[in-house]
Amino acid sequence: MRIGLLVTGDISVRAAHALQAHGPVDEVVVIGPATSKSFNVMESADGCDFLVGSGSAAPGMARKHGVPLIWDGEGGADEIAVWGASPVGVALALAVREPDPRLVAVAHPGLAEGQTTRTTRFPDPVGRVGVSDGQFGGRPVALAHSPNEFAACLAIGAGRRVAVVDQGAFMSGVALAAGLAAANGGSRPVWDAALPYLETATDMGLVMAESR
Amino acid sequence: MPMKRLSPLVVLAVAVAAAVALFRNSDTPEPAEDWKPVQPS
Numbered sequence: 695m696r697i698g699l700l701v702t703g704d705i706s707v708r709a710a711h712a713l714q715a716h717g718p719v720d721e722v723v724v725i726g727p728a729t730s731k732s733f734n735v736m737e738s739a740d741g742c743d744f745l746v747g748s749g750s751a752a753p754g755m756a757r758k759h760g761v762p763l764i765w766d767g768e769g770g771a772d773e774i775a776v777w778g779a780s781p782v783g784v785a786l787a788l789a790v791r792e793p794d795p796r797l798v799a800v801a802h803p804g805l806a807e808g809q810t811t812r813t814t815r816f817p818d819p820v821g822r823v824g825v826s827d828g829q830f831g832g833r834p835v836a837l838a839h840s841p842n843e844f845a846a847c848l849a850i851g852a853g854r855r856v857a858v859v860d861q862g863a864f865m866s867g868v869a870l871a872a873g874l875a876a877a878n879g880g881s882r883p884v885w886d887a888a889l890p891y892l893e894t895a896t897d898m899g900l901v902m903a904e905s906r
Numbered sequence: 907m908p909m910k911r912l913s914p915l916v917v918l919a920v921a922v923a924a925a926v927a928l929f930r931n932s933d934t935p936e937p938a939e940d941w942k943p944v945q946p947s
Binding site: 791856903 | 939940941942943944945946947
């Protein structure tokens, strides 16, 4: 399998490194114009099975190349194979696997510091922080600005709390890369394939923990 | 000129708001949580 990296910033580069070490991927190339010390640079996406990109510019670039996109943004479209491949998607995937999810929350240093309505306790080193109620893909999720470089995804179910904690930028890269596991030929969010998505994310280095 | 007295309700509301703010900002230690690594299932 060949993956094309769209030049869309630090998160997609981190995802490319995670994918390069991922078994089913034969090669990761950068779709230029660009320079890279780690990857071959190609002028077109011909021969790529998927593109990986982050942010609002990625879908338009994928449409231009005509290759399906693994994306961290919100919403499906013809050119998007998998969406929500982000820490928020990780949290929603955690919640999908719980029998009675009561709270889904994400704290990340990249999230904006907005008006908070209450506090939620994340595992250390994030700790208790103010959260605001948001939605992603039509699902409720509490969002928080992490006070340090670490990010945490949290799902609270009836019998346990499940979390993923890691350095925020690393988590964003792996969350995007692991989206490949959710690709099925259509356009869907990562939580529609929650188990393979989480298994791939943990294979790529994220650590999942529970507290009862 | 006589000072206008505050309504008891206003005084109560201010006191409650101050107490809530103090509680929210308190650095009360919380019990440690016991997190154990687990595989997705």
